[in-house]
Every structure is written in structure tokens, then in C-alpha cells.
Amino acid sequence: MRKVLVLEDEENIRSFVVINLKRAGYETIEAGTGEEALVKLKQNPSIKVALLDVMLPGIDGFEVCRRIRAMDSKIGIIMLTARTQEMDKITGLMTGADDYVTKPFSPAELTARVDALFRRTGGEEAVDSGEELYQPPFLLNLRNRTLEKDGQRVKLTQVEYGIVKLFMQNPGKALSREEILDAVWGRDYFGELKIVDVNIRRLRIKIEDNPTSPTYINTVWGFGYKWGA
Ligand code: CA
DSSP states (O other), X not given: OOEEEEEXXXXXXXXXXXXXXXXXXXXXXXXXXXXXXXXXXXXXXXXXXEEEESSOSSSOHHHHHHHHHHHOSSSEEEEEESOOOHHHXXXXXXXXXXEEEESSOOHHHHHHHHHHHHIIIIXXXXXXXXXXXXXXXXXXXXXXXXXXXXXXXXXXXXXXXXXXXXXXXXXXXXXXXXXXXXXXXXXXXXOOTHHHHHHHHHHHHHHOSXXXXXXXXXXXXXTEEXXXX
């Protein structure tokens, strides 16, 4: 069963989301506060995607996201943001979210985002079989979907893993932001290119020796990014 956690304090919005996800074939677990969401996640380890409202009584959605990521790097996280400020989107992504949906959203938009994230968090497993990509100091294990740098495990989200895999499969090749978006988020994704930049920023913090002067993920100005020199 495809399980989604819905964290939203406003009951009418929560039931709107739940009804539409159920109609799309998802099982939903509901929470009205961040604290409740964290408890329910622990009780339901099979939850694959979490929708987190930002503005909540008690701890906010960003803090919930941060705490989920401290326990689990694999779960897909979509922030539900009422405000349209760019900073909110970027803050959410930097705390570990994979995507965001701005309120008010249509049922079709929401389920499309959840579907896309489900495909990314689970759908690829069958294709990758027992292979490893080794490009010192990095070792990418395609079966376990894990990355090591100098033998040390680097904890990645599913999106970050998808980006590293794309880079390591195309060393030295300049990849446009559109290509990265298509390969990692899927061709049917209708988000913004900026999401690529924010994820790369987060990834650099995790894998570069000096994130302000990156040597592994290089910027190709006005175009995109390149893995290695
Ligand atoms: Ca709220």
C-alpha cells in the first residue's frame, strides 16, 4: 500500500488533501501538529512520502522536516507552503524537502507531485542491480542507493542520490539544468528549474571539501553543471 503522511493543522485543507489522495489510490495517515506527525511516522515505517504544512502550532514544518531527515534520508518530503516568498521554498529545500506545493493548489497538481515523488523513492529499485560506480573518492552503490566518500557514508535524500548518479554516469559532461530536472524529477514534473540549483547547493555542502569552492560539482555558467573537471 502506498502510504502518505498528511501534516496540516487546518482541518478543511487536510480533509481536502486526504480525499484527493485516497481517490488517487493512496492510504493516508493524518496529523494536526508536527509532534503528532513525528510520532505517527515512527509508528508507520512504511510511509514513503510526507506532506508537511509549514505554518503550524508548536514546531513548524521546517523543523519537522529537519527532524525527519535526521532519522530518515529516504522518505520523500513535500512542503505545503501558504506563502509564495522564494525564501520559504528555499528554506524548505535546504532543510531537506524534495519538493514544495504552494497553496492554493489543485487536486491534480498535488497528486501529480506525490505520484512523481513515489516513482523516485521506489520505482527505480528494480532497474538498478548490484552495480557500483567508483570514481575516487566516491563510491556509489546502485543497489543500496548509498554514497561513500573516502569510505565514509554520505547521507543523501532520494533526489540527491538521483543527481549524484546522473553525474557519475556522465563524468566530465556539461549537463543543462533542464536535463537534470528531466532525469531526476521526471519529464512530467512541472516545477521550476530553481529546484535543481537548490538541491545542488545542498549536495555541495554534503560532498565538497569546500562547498564555496566546489571541485566535484562544477557550475557551467548560463547552462548547468558538470561532474569533475
Ligand atoms: Ca497551517
